[in-house]
Amino acid sequence: xxxxxxxxxxxxxxxxxxxxxxxxxxxxxxxxxxxxxxxxxxxxxxxxxxxxxxxxxxxxxxxxxxxxxxxxxxxxxxxxxxxxxxxxxxxxxxxxxxxxxxxxxxxxxxxxxxxxxxxxxxxxxxxxxxxxxxxxxxxxxxxxxxxxxxxxxxxxxxxxxxxxxxxxxxxxxxxxxxxxxxxxxxxxxxxxxxxxxxxxxxxxxxxxxxxxxxxxxxxxxxxxxxxxxxxxxxxxxxxxxxxxxxxxxxxxxxxxxxxxxxxxxxxxxxxxxxxxxxxxxxxxxxxxxxxxxxxxxxxxxxxxxxxxxxxxxxxxxxxxxxxxxxxxxxxxxxx
Amino acid sequence: xxxxxxxxxxxxxxxxxxxxxxxxxxxxxxxxxxxxxxxxxxxxxxxxxxxxxxxxxxxxxxxxxxxxxxxxxxxxxxxxxxxxxxxxxxxxxxxxxxxxxxxxxxxxxxxxxxxxxxxxxxxxxxxxxxxxxxxxxxxxxxxxxxxxxxxxxxxxxxxxxxxxxxxxxxxxxxxxxxxxxxxxxxxxxxxxxxxxxxxxxxxxxxxxxxxxxxxxxxxxxxxxxxxxxxxxxxxxxxxxxxxxxxxxxxxxxxxxxxxxxxxxxxxxxxxxxxxxxxxxxxxxxxxxxxxxxxxxxxxxxxxxxxxxxxxxxxxxxxxxxxxxxxxxxxxxxxxxxxxxxxxxxxxxxxxxxxxxxxxxxxxxxxx
Numbered sequence: 082x083x084x085x086x087x088x089x090x091x092x093x094x095x096x097x098x099x100x101x102x103x104x105x106x107x108x109x110x111x112x113x114x115x116x117x118x119x120x121x122x123x124x125x126x127x128x129x130x131x132x133x134x135x136x137x138x139x140x141x142x143x144x145x146x147x148x149x150x151x152x153x154x155x156x157x158x159x160x161x162x163x164x165x166x167x168x169x170x171x172x173x174x175x176x177x178x179x180x181x182x183x184x185x186x187x188x189x190x191x192x193x194x195x196x197x198x199x200x201x202x203x204x205x206x207x208x209x210x211x212x213x214x215x216x217x218x219x220x221x222x223x224x225x226x227x228x229x230x231x232x233x234x235x236x237x238x239x240x241x242x243x244x245x246x247x248x249x250x251x252x253x254x255x256x257x258x259x260x261x262x263x264x265x266x267x268x269x270x271x272x273x274x275x276x277x278x279x280x281x282x283x284x285x286x287x288x289x290x291x292x293x294x295x296x297x298x299x300x301x302x303x304x305x306x307x308x309x310x311x312x313x314x315x316x317x318x319x320x321x322x323x324x325x326x327x328x329x330x331x332x333x334x335x336x337x338x339x340x341x342x343x344x345x346x347x348x349x350x351x352x353x354x355x356x357x358x359x360x361x362x363x364x365x366x367x368x369x370x371x372x373x374x375x376x377x378x379x380x381x382x383x384x385x386x387x388x389x390x391x392x393x394x395x396x397x398x399x400x401x402x403x404x405x406x407x408x409x410x411x412x413x414x415x416x
Numbered sequence: 417x418x419x420x421x422x423x424x425x426x427x428x429x430x431x432x433x434x435x436x437x438x439x440x441x442x443x444x445x446x447x448x449x450x451x452x453x454x455x456x457x458x459x460x461x462x463x464x465x466x467x468x469x470x471x472x473x474x475x476x477x478x479x480x481x482x483x484x485x486x487x488x489x490x491x492x493x494x495x496x497x498x499x500x501x502x503x504x505x506x507x508x509x510x511x512x513x514x515x516x517x518x519x520x521x522x523x524x525x526x527x528x529x530x531x532x533x534x535x536x537x538x539x540x541x542x543x544x545x546x547x548x549x550x551x552x553x554x555x556x557x558x559x560x561x562x563x564x565x566x567x568x569x570x571x572x573x574x575x576x577x578x579x580x581x582x583x584x585x586x587x588x589x590x591x592x593x594x595x596x597x598x599x600x601x602x603x604x605x606x607x608x609x610x611x612x613x614x615x616x617x618x619x620x621x622x623x624x625x626x627x628x629x630x631x632x633x634x635x636x637x638x639x640x641x642x643x644x645x646x647x648x649x650x651x652x653x654x655x656x657x658x659x660x661x662x663x664x665x666x667x668x669x670x671x672x673x674x675x676x677x678x679x680x681x682x683x684x685x686x687x688x689x690x691x692x693x694x695x696x697x698x699x700x701x702x703x704x705x706x707x708x709x710x711x712x713x714x715x716x717x718x719x720x721x722x723x724x725x726x727x728x729x730x731x732x733x734x735x736x737x738x739x740x741x742x743x744x745x746x747x748x749x750x751x752x753x754x755x756x757x758x759x760x761x762x763x764x765x766x767x768x769x770x771x772x773x774x775x776x777x778x779x780x781x782x783x
Contacts, residue, residue: 141562143726144758145765223508231508234618236610262611262618298511298603302611325570332610333511333603335568377569410571415512415601 084177091186092167093204093211094157099186101154102167104175109148115172116148122156129153129168135194136169139222140178149175162190163203166214169194169222179225180373189214196232197222226340226375227255229330235261238329240341242322243364244314251367253342255310256319258289258326260303272305276312285323291350292324295414299331318358321345321379324413339375339405342368353412357383365396374404382411445495449520450536451543453493455485460493464522466533467491468540472659474533492536492543496520498597501550502604505561505568510613511605516553517598518588529663532593538659539652549592556591557584560736572601583743590667590739591732646721650703650770653721653728657767661694664734668756671741675749682753689760696767706773720770727766734759 084106092100117129129151137143149172157164166189173179188211191200198221199214207213214220220237221230227239237259244254263270272289274282285307293299307323321343328334329341344364345355358364361384368378378400385393397407439453441460450466458480459465465477470488477483483491497519504513520532536544560566566583567576585596665687674680703720706712712720737755 141559143730143762146758146761229508232617234614234621236508236614260614262615264615298605329509329570331511332509333605334509334570335512335572336506336509337569338562338564341570375564377571379571406567406569406576408569408571408573408576413571415603 085175088171088174089184090167090171090174091184092164092188093186093208095161095163095203100157100164100167102164102171103152103154104171105150106147106175107150109146112148114145114148115151117151117153117168119153119156122159125153125156125159129165132165132168132194133172136172136197136222138195139197144176147176161203163188165190165194166199166202166212166219170212182371182373185212186210187212187214189219196230198230198232226338227257227326227329228336229332235259236330236332238326240322240326240329240343242319242342242344243367244311245360245363245367247360247363251363253367253371254314254319256323256326257308257310258323258330259306259308260327260330261306263302263304270301270303270305272307274307276307276309284317288320288323288350289327292327292353292413294351295353296328296333298333299327303331316358317346318344318364320347320350321355321381321410324350325379328413337375337377337406339373339377341377341379342372343379345379345381345410353414355381355410355413357381357387361387361389362392365392369396369399372400372403372405376400376405378405378407380407380409382409385409439493441493444493445497445499447546448495449497449499449544449546449549450492450494450540452540453483453491455483455491458482463493463495465491465493466536468533468537472534472537472663474530474537476530476533490540492540494520494532494536496522497594499546501546501553502602502607503550503554503557504604504608505554505557507558510608511603511610513602513604513608514557515598515600515602516550516596518553518594519597520593521595529666530593531589534660534663535593538656553588553592556587556732556736559732560587565736565740583740586743587736587739590742591735644718644721646717647703650721650724653724654697654700656728657694657697657724657731660731660735661690661697664731664738665690665694667738668741671738672749672752672756679749679753686753686756686760689764693760693763693767696771700767700770712773716774719775723766723769727763727770730759730762730766734763 086106088104090102090104092102094100115130115133117126117133119125119129133149133151151168151171153164166187170179170185170187174181174185188202188204188207189199190202191198191214193200199219201215202213202218204211204213207218212219219225221233223230224237224239227241229236229238237257239255239257241253241255243251245251272286274285277285289305289307290300305327322341325334325341325343329336344358346358347354347356358381372378380393393407393409400407439451439457441451441463444451444460444463453465459477459482461479463479465481465483466474467477467483467485467489468474469486485491498517499519500515500517502513502515504510557566560583561568566580566587568580569576572580581599584599588594588596669687672683674683703717704712706716737752737759741752
């Protein structure tokens with residue numbers, strides 16, 4: 082994995098300005114694994130070191146060869162803790178574990194960094210483009226890749242799908258499925274979809290219902306909430322991503338190391354079938370642009386068989402070179 | 417009088433060799449892969465006996481024989497199986513799993529050292545229960561998947577499944593010395609209902625919340641520490657390192673054939689460093705002493721034991737890396753050498769930490 086020598090992560094400060102955390106990496110040479118400095122506030126530097134060390138407990142790979150030096154450009158007041166998330170992300174960025182596109186501004190604090198949980202943020206009005214930790218934003222570190230929190234009582238997972246309008250605005254949108262056990266309560270398990278109008282909400286409900294019917298489990302078990310990152314979209318190519326997010330949230334699907342990016346719809350989710358959608362070429366180009374290492378791209382099988390088979394093969398090679406993978410799927414579920 | 421009786425019985429039990437009193441051959445092949453057998457007992461039909469001396473050298477006896485252990489040798493009876501167990505490849509996805517069928521091979525005449533015998537020598541203890549063994553297999557699998565060395569993505573295709581199987585089989589053979597006969601993905605929804613798991617978790621969280629509201633003066637409980645007995649953990653980890661490092665070095669020398677002069681030098685350097693780690697393990701000071709006759713503080717003992725546990729984890733990673741080298745295929749050797757360097761650096765770091773008397777972190781090197 083290629084890691085940068087230096088990474089910068091910002092955080093909105095108590096006074097509305099920006100705090101900058103700079104992380105650099107150098108050979109360890111017998112020194113501490115993390116060294117932190119905050120001008121004029123040694124206790125704060127100590128807390129930062131503790132935060133970063135705790136957050137590293139959620140990582141799978143341990144490397145003792147490097148020392149990461151983190152520096153905060155000015156000292157916030159002692160009770161301001163929103164820089165914690167930025168410190169954790171800077172530490173991951175400089176070691177190549179988190180490779181965001183573009184600059185990151187993040188706010189969030191936690192009492193349980195060792196579980197990867199983010200408890201909240203002090204920032205009340207979150208400006209656009211700021212990664213906000215805590216409920217309603219980024220609830221734990223794994224959620225950066227859409228993965229469910231293995232310690233939470235409510236399981237939620239995200240999957241991404243290409244939003245294509247044929248212009249500069251093309252990007253990946255996400256759909257998030259949160260499930261909470263019904264615990265024997267006799268409620269109707271109609272998914273709540275607060276972001277969409279009732280007609281489309283019912284559509285989402287029908288897709289989930291049919292896919293769970295195919296699965297054979299999950300009917301009448303869960304209270305489900307579905308949220309969309311960008312609620313203004315057309316078409317039904319989001320369906321495959323929705324079904325995958327639901328399966329991951331219910332703990333019934335293998336996990337990717339990165340995000341799951343899927344596009345596809347179906348007229349027969351109750352049979353688990355995945356069917357083709359429009360705009361193959363544009364979506365492939367978009368995915369090729371956006372995919373990061375570890376991501377899993379899922380496309381309808383029909384695309385592979387058609388005239389555009391060469392395009393799919395090219396995309397597969399490109400993704401593999403970047404550390405992501407692609408599969409063309411005819412049917413969901415275990416092979 | 418009762419006191420003296422008690423003392424006597426206590427002394428008696430302390431001086432008795434720590435053998436399992438009942439060697440129940442009926443459990444072999446069902447719930448246990450191997451059980452420590454008393455000297456002089458017969459090897460049950462269908463089983464083999466593995467005898468290991470103090471330095472980890474092992475020999476096997478066929479069924480029907482009688483165990484005659486030399487001085488310092490320990491004997492286990494091993495049933496070749498097959499055994500079946502269910503593994504969860506991802507902790508966050510409890511309803512999807514793998515049903516795995518494993519068997520222990522007869523000794524391979526090409527190998528100088530049987531991996532399963534080494535496993536018994538270093539981790540065998542009183543015996544190897546199936547439940548405990550499958551938990552170890554699951555941990556090894558989950559770690560490899562989390563690090564991205566094995567891949568089991570959503571909607572796995574057939575080719576990806578085959579690649580996973582090859583890697584998984586090799587991992588199990590290299591790390592534990594067992595053959596994977598069969599491995600299929602299964603739906604564990606009926607046995608491990610995720611909704612129920614979450615329900616209990618929510619109930620617990622509500623309880624904690626209520627407790628915190630009732631007694632706000634008590635701070636939130638710190639991270640619950642798992643049961644951890646420093647002396648046992650440390651002894652187990654050091655035994656593993658002492659016995660397994662020489663075999664690992666030998667296997668790496670054979671498996672990773674360097675492609676050129678540069679890589680040859682790299683490999684020699686790695687082996688030299690591993691040799692030093694092995695030497696450090698062999699001469700490791702006692703856990704509870706800071707100097708001869710000077711006891712060490714409990715806190716520092718705990719720190720030392722954590723270091724040796726992490727060194728054992730690095731050893732696991734080294735076995736997994738060896739499995740990847742052996743699986744071969746089109747993987748380039750260069751990134752594997754980098755991975756090996758990371759693991760050796762971690763081993764050096766942890767053994768140095770285990771050796772040190774206090775936590776000494778040099779904050780800054782004077783310029």
